Amino acid sequence: MKAQRRSPKEPVISALGGGHWKAARDGRLALQRCDACGQWVHYPSAVCDRCMSTELSWQDTAGRGTVESFSTVYRGFAAEFEQDLPYTVALVRLDEGVNLLTWLVGIEPDGAEIGMRVEVEFERISHEITLHRFHPAETGP
Amino acid sequence: MAAPADIRGRWCIAGIGEAPSGVVPDSDQWEMNLLAAKRAIEDAGIAKSEIDIVITTGTMVYNRPRHHVQLCEQLGLPLTTYTENSAMGGAAPTANLRHAVAALHAGMGKVALVVGADYVRSGRGRQGAIEAGPAEYHNAEFEVPYGPYMATLYALVCRRWMHEFGWTSEQLAAVAVAARRHASMHPGAHIREPLITKEDVLASRMVCSPFRLLDCSLFSDGGAAYVVTSAERAADLPRRPVYVLGVGGAYSYYYFEKWPDLVETPREIIHTAASQAFGMAGLKPTDVDVVGVADMFTGVVPVALESAGFCGRGEGASFVDGGRIEIGGELPVNTHGGNLSYGLPGMGAQFVHLTECVKQLRGEAEKRQVAGARIAYIHNWSGNMSQHGSAVLSTEV
Ligand SMILES: [Zn+2]
Numbered sequence: 001m002k003a004q005r006r007s008p009k010e011p012v013i014s015a016l017g018g019g020h021w022k023a024a025r026d027g028r029l030a031l032q033r034c035d036a037c038g039q040w041v042h043y044p045s046a047v048c049d050r051c052m053s054t055e056l057s058w059q060d061t062a063g064r065g066t067v068e069s070f071s072t073v074y075r076g077f078a079a080e081f082e083q084d085l086p087y088t089v090a091l092v093r094l095d096e097g098v099n100l101l102t103w104l105v106g107i108e109p110d111g112a113e114i115g116m117r118v119e120v121e122f123e124r125i126s127h128e129i130t131l132h133r134f135h136p137a138e139t140g141p
Numbered sequence: 142m143a144a145p146a147d148i149r150g151r152w153c154i155a156g157i158g159e160a161p162s163g164v165v166p167d168s169d170q171w172e173m174n175l176l177a178a179k180r181a182i183e184d185a186g187i188a189k190s191e192i193d194i195v196i197t198t199g200t201m202v203y204n205r206p207r208h209h210v211q212l213c214e215q216l217g218l219p220l221t222t223y224t225e226n227s228a229m230g231g232a233a234p235t236a237n238l239r240h241a242v243a244a245l246h247a248g249m250g251k252v253a254l255v256v257g258a259d260y261v262r263s264g265r266g267r268q269g270a271i272e273a274g275p276a277e278y279h280n281a282e283f284e285v286p287y288g289p290y291m292a293t294l295y296a297l298v299c300r301r302w303m304h305e306f307g308w309t310s311e312q313l314a315a316v317a318v319a320a321r322r323h324a325s326m327h328p329g330a331h332i333r334e335p336l337i338t339k340e341d342v343l344a345s346r347m348v349c350s351p352f353r354l355l356d357c358s359l360f361s362d363g364g365a366a367y368v369v370t371s372a373e374r375a376a377d378l379p380r381r382p383v384y385v386l387g388v389g390g391a392y393s394y395y396y397f398e399k400w401p402d403l404v405e406t407p408r409e410i411i412h413t414a415a416s417q418a419f420g421m422a423g424l425k426p427t428d429v430d431v432v433g434v435a436d437m438f439t440g441v442v443p444v445a446l447e448s449a450g451f452c453g454r455g456e457g458a459s460f461v462d463g464g465r466i467e468i469g470g471e472l473p474v475n476t477h478g479g480n481l482s483y484g485l486p487g488m489g490a491q492f493v494h495l496t497e498c499v500k501q502l503r504g505e506a507e508k509r510q511v512a513g514a515r516i517a518y519i520h521n522w523s524g525n526m527s528q529h530g531s532a533v534l535s536t537e538v
Contacts, residue, residue, distance in 0.1 A: 009288070012281035042398065043283055069304070069403055071296035072350045073288060077271055081288040089289050089349075091297050091398065099398040101284050110350050114304045131286055 009080045010129050016044035019058030024130040029120045033059045042098045063120035065094040070112045092134050106135035145421035150538035152242045153382035155368045155375045156185025157496040160258045162363035162484040163331035170200040173258035174212055177366035185368040186379040194223040194244050194253035198233040201487035202264035223249045230523030233257045234495040235530030239388040241369045258364025259487030270360035292349040292357055294397055299440030300351050301403035306455035310351055312462045314342035316439035317355045317481055319467045324478025326508045331361045331484035356439040358480035364489025365496040383499045387533040389417025395527045407526055411448035418531035426451040431501045431511045433494030433519040436479040476509045491521040502536045
């Protein structure tokens, strides 16, 4: 885990989202999953968007996925992100089938590729907030 | 239930009005809405007391839930029977046309006024308008911490289409070139000069890859309004009626993360709305003479045209290239200059896309007139491409 630095815009934690943020503080990428049909649900919701069951629980994902698309942001739209420019926003499709908006790290600006395999890592922003980022997956033997 | 064939040609746009565009000094969101509405009513040549349906779109300056009632009050419309402030946002020009036609066709009124105008550029400032995206429309828990802006999210979509079909930034630049050329011919456009080339677009600084500065639109003040009534009533009015031949709508996921696929999902949503409109009209894209389509970024224009069926799968970028979408080309698109150069007035984002098409059909587009323009297609969307409206208009039934 990297050293703490000045915060980007912090998330507004929703009433249902606590399970995600608690797991993130422990270095786990947890999302809701439907107890009835097994569907992964993101964002946190009171009902499963497949079967409408209200029985959902937090489960850890494997934290691996594929880059669906990415955009490197060069212009500082807001002061909170000035220090991070350029940063690469990506849509990552987790192997569990759910898309996350995230940052790609460990790559050059615009150095990502669609279809690239990536793995989660975490950056602690504050006592309460730890954000997921993704870096290129190890392509071991 | 009314069959599409019963709706086709029964209702028409009898008048249009446009608010000033660009950076408008000493005004406010009410004046933008009121000017557009007043001009539309006067253009229609109808007594305002005949208006019984009013559909508004709110503003980004502040969000008053009873915007529609307040606007009626200021227009001196003390009693209406079907009035709403719709949350259609950018989709409103066509989505609210569809709502107006539905209400008219159901007999819930006789004359509809549809308004979409805003004072976002001056009311919130350039930076405030840009920051409104993340603050108000993106997910505060799972998107905002990653610093995406409207441009970033659309960049994700367009990069995927580019990847999938081999589209190039140079092809997409043709959209910005066409928009600026069209705006240069419109005295009211926000940015009329300089004319730009593809090289200029490609040399402008990268904002959110693959979008450079000149791939992006600019927030403005402005907007427009129109009056819808029956073909019978319009026959006695001064303007040449522009008939609603078809309308369509489609609504889907709000957040991009929910899309099953960055190419197939928007294609399906757009196609659903467009094919309803073309189906009701009994026409196809090849029948269209002039187009008004969402262009907040260059790359979304080929996505919208291809998805609606103007070209084959993967051909969107080559379709918009080579001058085809310029005035004088095979299919002029956004002849007023679009969001890219005419302006993007917040909640009135693409109302002028529609009123410009009405001008084209009435033969009143002056230097921008597309010779023999007979059939127009308009498509707009809002909210991360979640709400879509399509319309096919013509001066002939
Ligand atoms: Zn379920």
